[in-house]
Each structure stands twice: as structure tokens, then as C-alpha cells.
Amino acid sequence: MLADMRLPDGDGIALLEELRKHGRNNPYIVMTDYDKVPTAVRSMKLGAEDYIPKKLIEDNLFPLLKNLRKRMERQEAPIYERQSAAFREIDHKIKLVATTNMSVLILGESGTGKEHIAEKIHARSKRAGKPFIAVDCGLLSKELAASELFGHEKGAFTGAESKKQGFWEEAARGTLFLNEIGNLPPEVQQMLLRALEAKRYRPTGGSKDKKADVRIIAATNEDLQAAIAEKRFRADLYQRLKEYTIQIPPLRECKEDIMPLADFFRQFANEEFEKQVKGFDTEAKKRLLTYTWSGNVRELRRVVRMAVLHTEGYTVTADTLEFDEEPLANDVPSLALEKMEKSQILRALEQADGNRKLAAELLGIGRTTLYSKMKLFGIDNKEQDKNTAD
Numbered sequence: 528m529l530a531d532m533r534l535p536d537g538d539g540i541a542l543l544e545e546l547r548k549h550g551r552n553n554p555y556i557v558m559t560d561y562d563k564v565p566t567a568v569r570s571m572k573l574g575a576e577d578y579i580p581k582k583l584i585e586d587n588l589f590p591l592l593k594n595l596r597k598r599m600e601r602q603e604a605p606i607y608e609r610q611s612a613a614f615r616e617i618d619h620k621i622k623l624v625a626t627t628n629m630s631v632l633i634l635g636e637s638g639t640g641k642e643h644i645a646e647k648i649h650a651r652s653k654r655a656g657k658p659f660i661a662v663d664c665g666l667l668s669k670e671l672a673a674s675e676l677f678g679h680e681k682g683a684f685t686g687a688e689s690k691k692q693g694f695w696e697e698a699a700r701g702t703l704f705l706n707e708i709g710n711l712p713p714e715v716q717q718m719l720l721r722a723l724e725a726k727r728y729r730p731t732g733g734s735k736d737k738k739a740d741v742r743i744i745a746a747t748n749e750d751l752q753a754a755i756a757e758k759r760f761r762a763d764l765y766q767r768l769k770e771y772t773i774q775i776p777p778l779r780e781c782k783e784d785i786m787p788l789a790d791f792f793r794q795f796a797n798e799e800f801e802k803q804v805k806g807f808d809t810e811a812k813k814r815l816l817t818y819t820w821s822g823n824v825r826e827l828r829r830v831v832r833m834a835v836l837h838t839e840g841y842t843v844t845a846d847t848l849e850f851d852e853e854p855l856a857n858d859v860p861s862l863a864l865e866k867m868e869k870s871q872i873l874r875a876l877e878q879a880d881g882n883r884k885l886a887a888e889l890l891g892i893g894r895t896t897l898y899s900k901m902k903l904f905g906i907d908n909k910e911q912d913k914n915t916a917d
């Protein structure tokens with residue numbers, strides 16, 4: 528909730544108290560004028576998340592909400608082990624690289640699960656018992672980015688009232704995950720390169736170098752090559768970060784994962800809302816499978832959660848699916864859908880080397896369903912072999 532301090536029939540603090548009294552623990556952010564900051568601070572003691580002076584709303588609100596979203600996702604996020612061929616390959620790469628000290632660059636659209644992959648690498652590394660510090664470089668202010676990462680000495684700049692350690696030091700002996708790395712200001716890119724190469728860094732205002740053993744995992748959803756061409760990103764840092772690269776495909780290219788993930792989120796939402804929704808009807812499945820998912824897994828989770836909330840009976844119907852964008856699926860004639868389904872089955876069979884049990888698992892459907900679909904689409908071994916040969 529975003530609340531003003533002065534409200535027509537009370538104030539923001541009374542509203543917060545009222546909400547908490549009724550067990551409503553929504554994150555609560557107070558918007559306030561400068562002269563009301565002390566009151567806002569009082570509301571934080573009552574459990575408000577933060578306060579934003581109104582003059583800074585434009586600059587501060589978005590980073591604050593993004594941070595909050597990440598924190599909530601972390602709290603509430605059980606993870607489903609994706610079984611698609613692409614993800615099994617990613618899992619294999621994670622196992623290979625986890626135990627090394629190599630820097631890893633994770634590439635993929637927003638919401639594909641990059642942070643969760645980074646956590647997995649950390650969890651499987653020798654650093655597992657040590658800190659995993661996640662930093663969204665897009666949220667670091669240009670002025671303070673260096674001191675946030677590498678710390679500062681007392682009096683290093685106006686407002687630096689005490690010495691502060693940076694994320695680098697916090698992550699000592701552990702892993703520092705730098706998300707949206709393309710947004711790192713140029714001066715800080717230089718410092719990061721030095722820290723990676725010379726294993727030394729200097730806090731803002733400090734006179735001596737410090738040392739800390741940190742493993743870096745960076746991630747981005749932007750084309751870093753383009754950023755290099757535009758001179759926004761250092762080529763040498765890029766080379767250093769991409770010692771090992773993991774590419775996460777968008778959800779629309781991993782169709783085998785869509786229904787298993789949707790079922791996973793459905794069960795989770797059932798528990799959350801005390802519902803007993805048992806599945807999706809055919810039309811709902813079609814929509815889920817053909818939608819573009821530009822928000823990837825994050826969007827799928829939201830869509831399924833909301834659908835479960837809106838479902839009265841036992842089955843999710845298409846009209847309860849509220850997508851972020853207009854779904855193409857509305858106009859896709861069923862013939863085109865069938866073609867798509869057929870090609871997915873052929874692909875799964877190909878990936879499974881013709882093993883139907885495995886193909887059914889890849890597709891997230893039962894073996895009997897696979898057999899009946901193969902029959903329906905006229906896929907036999909011969910056709911499948913032909914396809915593999917192609």
C-alpha cells in the first residue's frame with residue numbers, strides 16, 4: 528500500500544495501525560512532505576516498509592517497489608525443478624561450473640529465473656555456507672554506486688557519517704550476484720574490473736586497498752555487445768565476467784515447462800487461498816501454451832495465482848486468465864494450435880531419441896495422453912524418424 532500521511536478522515540499512521548490490527552500485513556509505504564518526515568519515521572516503527580518524501584517520488588518509488596518485489600519473491604518462492612531439455616542442459620552446466628571459482632554470466636529475459644540460477648550455483652559451490660549477496664545494479668544510484676559496492680570511510684562525502692562496508696565485503700568468501708550488470712556506471716565498471724583482476728579494491732575516501740575473496744555471478748537481460756558498441760560497457764570487463772556463460776531461454780521457447788510450472792503454481796495458490804482447484808480446462812491450457820510470456824516465469828506465476836483466486840469450481844477456465852498483454856491465442860485458429868502441438872511432440876520425441884516415456888515427461892503429460900495425441904496427429908515411428916533425420 529502507498530499511503531499519504533494526511534487523509535480526509537484520519538491519517539496514514541491510524542490506517543496502518545488499523546490494518547495491522549486486522550492482521551493485514553501488506554507492505555506499507557508512506558508518502559510524505561519533507562516537513563512530515565519525523566512522523567513518517569514514527570510510522571516505520573509501527574511496521575511501515577519505508578517512507579518517501581513526495582519530492583523524491585519519481586526517483587525513489589520505482590527502485591523501492593522493485594526491491595520490495597524481489598524480497599517478497601525470495602520469501603514466498605518455492606522453486607520447481609524444470610525438466611525441459613533446455614533446463615536439464617542448464618542444470619548440467621550449473622553442476623560443472625559451481626565448484627570452480629569462475630565468474631559466470633547469466634543471460635536471459637526478465638523473469639526467466641536468472642537470480643534463482645545464480646543461487647543454485649552458489650548453493651552447489653564450496654562457498655555454500657558463506658553469504659550470497661544479490662545486488663540489482665539498475666537500482667544503484669550513479670553517485671553512490673561505488674560506495675555501495677566497495678564501501679566508504681567516515682566523512683568520504685556529505686552524509687557519510689560513519690564508515691560503511693560495501694556489498695563486496697559483505698560477500699567475502701561467498702558469492703556476489705550482480706543483476707542488470709549493464710546498468711553499472713562506467714567508473715564502477717573500472718573498479719569492478721580491478722577488484723576481479725587484482726583482487727583488491729579501495730573504499731571511497733580510503734587510503735589503503737582492501738582484499739576480499741569474492742566470486743562474481745553477473746546477469747543481464749540486455750545485449751551487452753550492443754552496450755559495448757555504444758561505449759556504455761567496458762569490453763575488458765565483459766570478457767572477464769563471461770568466463771562461463773549460461774543462457775536462459777524465454778519461457779515461450781520452453782513450452783514443455785509451461786504446464787508443469789502452471790500446475791506447480793496452481794498447487795501453491797491452492798494452499799495460499801485454501802482452494803481445491805485441480806487443473807486447467809482445454810481452452811485454458813491452449814492459452815497458456817500459446818501465449819508469448821514476455822514476463823516469463825514471473826508472469827506465469829502471477830497469472831496462475833490470480834486464476835486460482837478467481838476460480839469457483841475445480842477447474843481453471845480461460846476467462847480467468849488475465850495476461851499482461853493481449854494474448855495472440857484468442858485469434859489462433861485451432862488448426863494452427865494443433866500444428867504447434869504436433870511440432871512440440873515431434874521435438875520432444877526427437878530430444879528423447881524416440882523414447883516415448885521420456886518424451887511424455889519432457890512435455891509434462893502422461894504417457895497415455897502422449898500416445899493418444901500421437902495417434903490423433905498421425906505421428907508414428909516412421910514419421911518421427913523422418914523428422915529426426917531432417
Ligand SMILES: Nc1ncnc2c1ncn2[C@@H]1O[C@H](COP(=O)(O)OP(=O)(O)OP(=O)(O)O)[C@@H](O)[C@H]1O
Pocket residue numbers: 600604605606607608609635636637638639640641642643644706748824825828
Ligand atoms: N523454476 C522456477 N520455479 C518456481 N518459480 C520460479 C522458477 N524460476 C523463476 N521463478 C520465479 O520467477 C520470478 C522471477 O525469477 P528471478 O528473479 O530469478 O528472475 P530474473 O531473471 O532474475 O528476473 P529479473 O531479470 O527481472 O530480475 C521469481 O518469483 C521466481 O521465484
